[in-house]
Amino acid sequence: MERAQGGESSKADAxxxxxxxxxxxxxxxxxxxxxxxxxxxxKPVPTPAKAEAxxxxxxxxxxxxxxxxIKYGTPALIEGGPPFNKNFTPGHEYMGTxxxxxxxxxxxxxxxxxxxxxxxxxxxxKRCRMGMYTSCHNYGLNYGAMDKGHRAxxxxxxxxxxxxxxxxxxxxIRVPDEMTDxxxxxVVTAGTSMYGITELGGLVAGESVVVIGPGPIGLLxxxxxxxxxxSPVILIxxxxxRNDIGTALGADVTINPKEEDAVERVMALTGKGADYxxxxxxxxxxxxxxxxxxxxxxxxxxxxxxxxxxNFNLGAIAVNNIYLYGIRGEGRSATHRAMAFMAEKRFDAGxxxxxxxxxxxxxxxxxxxxxxxxxxxxxxxxxxxxxxx
Numbered sequence: 043m044e045r046a047q048g049g050e051s052s053k054a055d056a057x058x059x060x061x062x063x064x065x066x067x068x069x070x071x072x073x074x075x076x077x078x079x080x081x082x083x084x085k086p087v088p089t090p091a092k093a094e095a096x097x098x099x100x101x102x103x104x105x106x107x108x109x110x111x112i113k114y115g116t117p118a119l120i121e122g123g124p125p126f127n128k129n130f131t132p133g134h135e136y137m138g139t140x141x142x143x144x145x146x147x148x149x150x151x152x153x154x155x156x157x158x159x160x161x162x163x164x165x166x167x168k169r170c171r172m173g174m175y176t177s178c179h180n181y182g183l184n185y186g187a188m189d190k191g192h193r194a195x196x197x198x199x200x201x202x203x204x205x206x207x208x209x210x211x212x213x214x215i216r217v218p219d220e221m222t223d224x225x226x227x228x229v230v231t232a233g234t235s236m237y238g239i240t241e242l243g244g245l246v247a248g249e250s251v252v253v254i255g256p257g258p259i260g261l262l263x264x265x266x267x268x269x270x271x272x273s274p275v276i277l278i279x280x281x282x283x284r285n286d287i288g289t290a291l292g293a294d295v296t297i298n299p300k301e302e303d304a305v306e307r308v309m310a311l312t313g314k315g316a317d318y319x320x321x322x323x324x325x326x327x328x329x330x331x332x333x334x335x336x337x338x339x340x341x342x343x344x345x346x347x348x349x350x351x352x353n354f355n356l357g358a359i360a361v362n363n364i365y366l367y368g369i370r371g372e373g374r375s376a377t378h379r380a381m382a383f384m385a386e387k388r389f390d391a392g393x394x395x396x397x398x399x400x401x402x403x404x405x406x407x408x409x410x411x412x413x414x415x416x417x418x419x420x421x422x423x424x425x426x427x428x429x430x431x
Contacts, residue, residue, distance in 0.1 A: 063141045063152050065096065071131045071204035072404055078113050080203075080405060085129070088200070088208045090144035097156060097209050102202040102401075103135040103227035104411040104421045106257070110347075111197070112408070117347075118197045119182030133203035134160045134196030137217060137226040147211060155217040157226040159233060159377040162193040162210035176237075176373035203404055205425055215378055218385045224398060224422045225384070228262070228391040231420070232384060233377030234369070235263035235320075238343040239270065240376055241367045242318050247271030252308055252316040252335060253293075255323030256284035258394050258420050259345055261291055263320045265389035266380070268292025272318075274311060278304050278331075283417060287393050299331075308335040320345055326352040333358050341365040394420045400427035 071085045090096045110116065111132050115124035118132065125132070137157035140150050150156065163175025167190075170178050180190035182198045193210060195201045217226045238259075239246060251272040253263045256279035267275045274294035279285050285296035295311060297304050308316055315337030321328050324346025332342045333355050342364060359366060372380075384391055396419045399407035404423050411421040 063098070065141050065206070069205035070401075071200075072133075074112060074125055074130050074132055075127055077115070077126060080112065082402065085131070085204065087206045090142055090147070090208050092145050093147065093211050094144040094208050095140050095147060095150055095211060095214065096142035097138040097158065097207050097214070098141040099136050099138040099202050099205055099207055099425055101137055101223040101227050101422050101424045101426070102133050103231070104407060104423070105135050105231070108132055108134070108196070109408065109412050120198065121185045122182065131200040131204050132196050133201040135227050135230045136202030136207065137223055141206065149211050150214065155226070156214040157217050157229045157377075157381070158195070158209050158215070159213045159230055159372050160194050160196060161371055161373070162213050164191040166191065173374055176371035203401070203423070215381045221385065222392070223424065223426070224395050225392045227422055228395065228420065229377050229381050229384065230372055231258045231394075232262045232266065232380035232391055233372035234259050234345065235266045236380045237372050237374060237376035238263060238320050238345045238369045239266055239318070240374055241369055242341045242343050244270070246318060248273060249317040250274055250276070250312045252276045252278065252319045254278045254319065254321045254328045254332060255346065256281065256288050257322055260320070260322035261288055261394050261419070262391060263322060263345070264288045264293045265291040265391065266383070269383050269388040276308060276311060276316070281417075284419070290393055291389055305331055305334045312337065314338070316340060319343070322346050324348045326354065329354045333364065336362070336364050338362045339364070341367065344368045395422060397421045398427065399423050401425045
C-alpha cells in the first residue's frame with residue numbers, strides 16, 4: 043500500500059502528442075465475485091468500436107455507490123440481473139489517457155488526457171432524446187441480442203477498477219495539463235453536484251442554498267453553489283473537520299445539528315426559509331429537515347439514496363408550493379460544466395481528496411473509504427503506484 047495526501051500525477055506522465063501507443067492483449071482487472079468479494083484477474087483489453095475510444099486508466103476515485111454495488115449489487119445491472127459472479131469490473135469515477143480510437147473517431151487524439159462521466163444513453167429512447175440520458179429507458183439492456191446501445195461503465199458495463207476501459211466519445215472530457223490525475227477523478231463528483239443545482243433551476247445567484255451532509259457530493263455542492271453566486275451558502279454537518287472544508291470551499295455558515303437546531307438556525311439566517319435545499323445525506327431526519335427549512339415556492343433536491351422508505355410531511359410540500367426533485371448521476375453534460383469551473387480554479391475540488399493507493403491495493407482503499415479510516419473523504423486508486431509488499 044502507498045498512501046499520500048494530495049497527488050502529483052499530471053500531463054508530464056502522459057504520452058501526449060504521440061499518434062501511437064502500445065496496447066497489450068490482456069490487462070489486470072478487479073472483478074466482482076460474491077457480495078463484498080473482489081478478485082484480481084486477467085481480462086482481455088477491450089476494443090473500441092464506432093464513436094468510442096480506449097482509455098488507459100490512470101486513476102479512479104472511490105464513490106459510495108461503488109461500495110453499494112460491491113455489497114448489495116444495486117444499482118448495477120449486468121445481463122439483466124445482479125452483478126455478482128459475472129466477470130464484472132466495477133468503478134466509475136476514473137480518468138486516464140487515450141490509448142486507441144475507434145473507427146472514424148477524430149474528436150480526440152491518442153495521448154489526450156481525459157476524465158469520464160458514467161452514462162452514455164442509448165440515444166433512441168424518449169429520455170435520451172430529451173437529453174436525460176441518466177434516465178435512459180434502456181438502462182441495463184446492453185447484453186446478448188438485447189443490446190440497445192446503452193452504456194453506464196461501472197454499472198451496466200465494465201468500469202474503471204482495471205488498466206483499460208472503453209468509453210463513448212460523448213462521455214470524455216479533456217483534462218488541462220496542469221490538473222493532477224487525482225483532481226481529474228473528482229469531475230464526476232462535482233458534475234453530480236452541478237446536475238443537482240441545474241435541475242433546481244441553475245440560476246442561484248443571490249439565492250440562499252442549504253446543503254445537508256458534508257460528504258464528497260455535499261462538499262462540492264457547496265463549492266458549485268458559491269461559484270454560481272449563491273448567498274448565503276449554508277452547510278449542515280456533524281463533523282467539524284468536514285464543515286471546515288466546506289468553509290474553505292465557500293460555505294458562509296456551517297451548522298452542527300448536534301449542537302443546535304438546524305431548522306431554527308436556517309430560518310433565522312434566511313428569514314422565511316432557504317430558496318434551495320440540497321439533501322446529500324438521504325435519511326428520514328434530513329428529508330424532513332429539508333421540507334421544514336425550505337421557503338414557500340422553494341426547491342429541494344434529493345441527491346442521496348435512502349436505504350429504506352422514509353416518512354415525511356408531504357402536506358407541507360403541497361401547502362407551501364415546494365418543488366421536490368430527485369437526481370441520478372451527473373446528467374445533462376453537467377460534468378463538462380464542472381470541469382470548466384475546476385479548470386478555471388473557481389474552487390479547489392482537491393480539498394476533498396484525502397488518500398491515494400495503488401490499484402493492486404484496492405481492497406485496502408475500499409476499506410478506508412467505507413470505514414472512514416483517518417477520516418477519509420475521497421479515496422483514489424492509481425495505476426501509476428506500485429503496491430506495497
